[in-house]
Amino acid sequence: MTVTIKELTNHSYIDHELSASLDSTDAFEGPEKLLEIWFFPPNNAVSAGKTLRDIAMDRWIEILKLVKCEVLSMKKTKELDAFLLSESSLFVFDYKLTLKTCGTTTTLFCLDKLFQTIEQELSWNLHKTPDGKYKLFKVFYSRRCFLFPCKQAAIHQNWADEVDYLNRFFDNGKSYSVGRNDKSNHWNLYVTETDHSVPQAKECIEDDDETFEVLMTELDPDCANKFVCGPDTSTSAPAEPNEDKGHNLGYEMTKKTKLDEIYLNSSQDSNLSFHHDAFAFTPCGYSSNMVLDEKYYYTLHVTPEKGWSYASFESNIPVFDISQGKQDNLNVLLHILNVFQPREFSMTFFTKNFKSKSFQKILTINESLPEYTKLDKIIYDLDDYHLFYMKLQKKI
Numbered sequence: 001m002t003v004t005i006k007e008l009t010n011h012s013y014i015d016h017e018l019s020a021s022l023d024s025t026d027a028f029e030g031p032e033k034l035l036e037i038w039f040f041p042p043n044n045a046v047s048a049g050k051t052l053r054d055i056a057m058d059r060w061i062e063i064l065k066l067v068k069c070e071v072l073s074m075k076k077t078k079e080l081d082a083f084l085l086s087e088s089s090l091f092v093f094d095y096k097l098t099l100k101t102c103g104t105t106t107t108l109f110c111l112d113k114l115f116q117t118i119e120q121e122l123s124w125n126l127h128k129t130p131d132g133k134y135k136l137f138k139v140f141y142s143r144r145c146f147l148f149p150c151k152q153a154a155i156h157q158n159w160a161d162e163v164d165y166l167n168r169f170f171d172n173g174k175s176y177s178v179g180r181n182d183k184s185n186h187w188n189l190y191v192t193e194t195d196h197s198v199p200q201a202k203e204c205i206e207d208d209d210e211t212f213e214v215l216m217t218e219l220d221p222d223c224a225n226k227f228v229c230g231p232d233t234s235t236s237a238p239a240e241p242n243e244d245k246g247h248n249l250g251y252e253m254t255k256k257t258k259l260d261e262i263y264l265n266s267s268q269d270s271n272l273s274f275h276h277d278a279f280a281f282t283p284c285g286y287s288s289n290m291v292l293d294e295k296y297y298y299t300l301h302v303t304p305e306k307g308w309s310y311a312s313f314e315s316n317i318p319v320f321d322i323s324q325g326k327q328d329n330l331n332v333l334l335h336i337l338n339v340f341q342p343r344e345f346s347m348t349f350f351t352k353n354f355k356s357k358s359f360q361k362i363l364t365i366n367e368s369l370p371e372y373t374k375l376d377k378i379i380y381d382l383d384d385y386h387l388f389y390m391k392l393q394k395k396i
């Protein structure tokens with residue numbers, strides 16, 4: 001069950017007008033700001049009331065306006081809503097969300113409105129400290145160094161200002177600068193200490209949450225070209241009223257580059273469900289969300305322009321477990337590197353389970369990448385997560 005044309009007409013929401021009008025020819029900041037908020041612990045069963053997935057589309061549009069991005073389309077699955085944005089993606093689960101935005105978006109400016117919306121629309125009583133800061137289960141905010149920091153708005157121009165801003169909302173955050181600072185290509189992380197006072201079900205099942213991210217720069221020009229569609233010269237309307245050119249081309253790019261075949265479980269003979277949504281920008285650029293087994297996602301975003309080419313991959317799929325040991329993150333990484341062939345890339349892997357086969361495999365992953373030299377390799381023991389970071393460069 002790899003990507004099928006049928007899925008093109010299977011959106012829960014689609015903005016055809018926006019899809020037809022997006023165009024950009026300026027230098028573009030591919031590297032994303034990544035915000036992940038866990039309002040309650042995983043598998044939380046405390047709240048029998050509304051969840052984040054009950055927030056209406058027009059509310060999300062208002063919240064995202066503050067971030068300076070728009071919703072292109074959305075797919076609802078049994079356990080998550082996957083939004084494809086004009087600048088990357090938003091994934092909304094019952095009690096957590098992941099917002100990934102690139103360009104000159106102002107990600108953190110949505111926090112106030114987001115919390116207000118949650119309190120008003122969902123009647124959640126978000127816990128606060130006496131000085132009015134939010135006590136949420138866990139918050140992550142991360143990004144690599146920007147390619148064009150001066151183009152960013154206000155607080156996003158430098159990490160210290162972003163941390164100050166986050167500290168206005170949370171009182172238990174820690175900030176890390178990961179990797180060499182002298183090369184202007186390190187990676188930053190802000191993470192709050194897990195708040196165990198947040199109410200949770202007595203029999204809350206501990207989740208082996210893991211996230212794998214690969215951030216690539218200086219893509220091979222031929223590989224990058226596969227994500228260029230050129231100026232829109234067509235005057236004809238899309239074949240189907242439920243389709244638009246951006247989504248049609250996104251589908252074709254996904255198929256041609258085999259980005260729908262990264263995980264074995266998305267193949268025909270798998271019994272797990274697979275949903276996808278992809279968009280090709282004019283004249284170039286690509287974004288896609290893929291959802292496996294109704295609750296796991298992987299997302300890819302590509303800025304192919306020469307001079308600032310960039311591609312990112314992020315996944316919360318526990319590949320070793322879900323494939324019953326047939327596939328691991330090395331196979332996933334090799335597939336991605338083959339599609340983009342970057343000159344440099346960094347990867348991060350978060351897991352709660354230090355002893356898992358996935359984490360043990362990741363620790364030596366560079367030994368299986370003979371074309372690349374390791375620049376940085378760092379492990380952090382963070383509260384209840386372990387973080388692995390590695391930066392690599394192609395051998396000349």
Ligand SMILES: C[S@+](CC[C@H](N)C(=O)[O-])C[C@H]1O[C@@H](n2cnc3c(N)ncnc32)[C@H](O)[C@@H]1O
Pocket residue numbers: 022023024025026028029030031032086087088101102103281282283284285286287300301302303304305310311312
């Ligand atoms: C949104 S996509 C993917 C961004 C992503 N963060 C990445 O990894 O590169 C960005 C690519 O689409 C192109 N693009 C074209 N029109 C755009 C628009 N209206 N908004 C954002 N990107 C646009 C950009 O020039 C860039 O090549």
